[in-house]
Amino acid sequence: MNFLRRLFGRRPATPQPVASASAPAVAPPPAPRLLLAWQEMIDSSSRIAGYRLQIKSFGDAGSDATALVDALQREDARAFAERRLLLVPLAAGQWQAADFTPVIGARSCFLLAADVDREPAVAAIRAAGGSIGLCLEDADAATADLVYFDLHAQPLAELEQRLQALRRQRPGLQLLAEGVGSWAEHRLCLRIGADFSCGGFAASRDQEAAGKRAGASRLAVLALLDQLRADADLKEIAATATRDPALVVRLLEMANSPLYGLSRQVAGIEEAVTLLGRDALYRWLSIALFSLDADGHDQTLLVVALCRAALLEALVRDGDRRAADERFLVGLLSPLDALLEMPMAEILARIRLPANVADALLDNAGPHARYLQLARLLERCRLDQAVILAGALEIAPATLIDSYRQALAWACAELDV
Template identity: 30%
Template sequence: MRFDFFRRASEGAGAETDASTQPEAGCEGHLAYAMLLDAQRRVIGYRMAWRAAGAASDASGAAGVKALMDTLAMHLNPGDEGWLLGSQLLFVDVTVDALFQSELQSLPPQQVVLCMRADELMDADLRSILLFLREQGFGFMQCAGTVLPEDPELRSIVTHLEVGANDVDTVARLRQDAQLGHPPVEPVASRVEDWIEFDACASRRVNVFIDGAFRNPPVLETEDALQPESLLIVQLMQMLQRNEDLRVIEAALKHDAALTYRLLRYINSPAVGMAVEIHSLRHAVAMLGYSPLYRWLSLLLATSNKAGSPYMMKKAILRGRFVELVGQGMLPASEADNLFVAGMFSLLDQLLGVSMEGVLRKVQLTEAVQQAILSRGGLYGPFVALAESCELDDGQAARLSEALFLSPAQVNAAQLSALVWAQGASPAASEQ
């Protein structure tokens, strides 16, 4: 059963948490998010929701929004570090009570869009607080209604409008209103059923919220569909697994100067965090060792499909990092790179456009990693299953995290830390 991302509450059972990392007693729950994609399928923002543990009620809904804001501020806007998601926007579904909560001020107004129903935005009693928050820089997305307020003052509050995937007339009206001098209102589509509807939105320059259930079109069944760069990366990974002589590995890498550049540029990126600049593969191995280098090659493999979707690349990187983070402290440090690979490679067929069986015939992985990828079994499988459940928002995250002795607060921290890490983790991003 699929759960609607945009509902305000959800069922589920939470695990015990450390009070120092969970916002408030009685508000235990899990984060859920959808990605905001532009016409090029690039992730430009997120829509966050809170899945409170236990039976939902109006009171727990208000408390849940508070818990969500506390959690977001703690991990995305901590102290002197500032906003860690860069230029990306954060859409947050809020209740009327949330507008008066001090926790709202812990988020950067220019990066936050508050999502509210049309009747709430048009409530005369709320006008003063809405105008105050808009003046501070907060955006507002009007949900559940395509007719904007007639009152110019109220209309000026709305910065985004939730539209249907096929709502051509509303999008055209917004564009026309902007040309007539009205404050611009950005249409944003939600509940898009498939990539065909997504492309229809993209053709009208409408950004789209995508949930974790979205997949790329069916993959090819032939293993020969791997692109030349992908094949070379696979060859290098196999050499590392066999602990072949470094000179042989260097010779193979020299066949592709562009790949060498991408690898070294990535290893020197902030995401890797090396203290010194790496100038050669030999230097990289000396500083990192074979196992971490295998990890970075696996990330390059995931982003080597030139026709691949930036959305799928970001999703794979996020999953790999999340799986790695939730497994830290539970498995030996030597397993960290395998956790990352297991998480990311569980989406490799979608990234490369090749069946998983075809990929595994080319890429020699350990039995534990293969079990995690194919059946969510083995040593790493439960961590991959938890990542998948969080993405799908299927109501199973509480049960799966409890089985791993992970608190909701730990899972939420890992999700948000992965979002931050992924900002500069893509090899493509490191080249810009």
């Protein structure tokens, strides 16, 4: 219910509004010494099991323990790690140089660098409630709770043997594959023994599933979206909805939810559409594309879609409502090709969209395209490129990272991911 209220009300507010050149000067937020990027860890059910943090340092802040603690507090890492696994890289001596206790949640895992004075650090981290992650090349199976490895760093047969040996020695040990570039590689990692994969592939198309995900319910939703954009007659919209019983049930459930506070039950489709309103119905149907016949893969894409949508909206200048709505739609619809396993051109041929939205999705052009590119760079943890592009768009790095953190936190929390 909270998710519906926030979806059909307002999304998260921008922490630092992006000012236009004509706006009064506003002091920019202080430049952070460290920026943290979040990379999804995908599990065997294709869901997001947690995040592996990547660190970008400015100047000599890379080994500064206080700067890392400050960055983790800014990202609200402890609250996230109470719900999902969060991997935090820890360089030499950082644990001893600062108090990390305030940022440790129930599922915080520290990835210890090879040159850490390991024995006292391991004991202290565990006493504080954290767990230990080590690289496969430096792994002590008796010490580690999680072992991570680069999928492409050694021959596959050799890697599989090493992972099987670790499994025999420690059956409960968690294994994370890094550098995974596709859903096919993710499945390969699962076959050789990994529990999780990361590498920025979550929003990519799964070629092995091509053409299998655009079921009848989702095609009906695309037809409804097109009719809503075309201001079709209410009877025509209702007739399309009734072609799919599952969609009818969802529409009636939503119309009768406490969100609308009705004193009686709505039983008819036309009445439900009238009650919901075209704008709210359009938003709900866009979300329904991800949730109809959903599996773990679809839920992962919904998190990506909501995060992109909230980030793009948050970076709009001067409270421009039209631009905000268009950017939210760009972000929300941008993973549809991966969801439906159809070319974006084929999807957009089925629905009418504002020209600026269609240009960004289809041709990477128009006023919203570079903001979508910015979201994709952040998802892939390409912070250097993201900061450069943000500068070209007159967005301060601190504003960018804070906006992304809030967008990601909202998407994850509302969907309990």
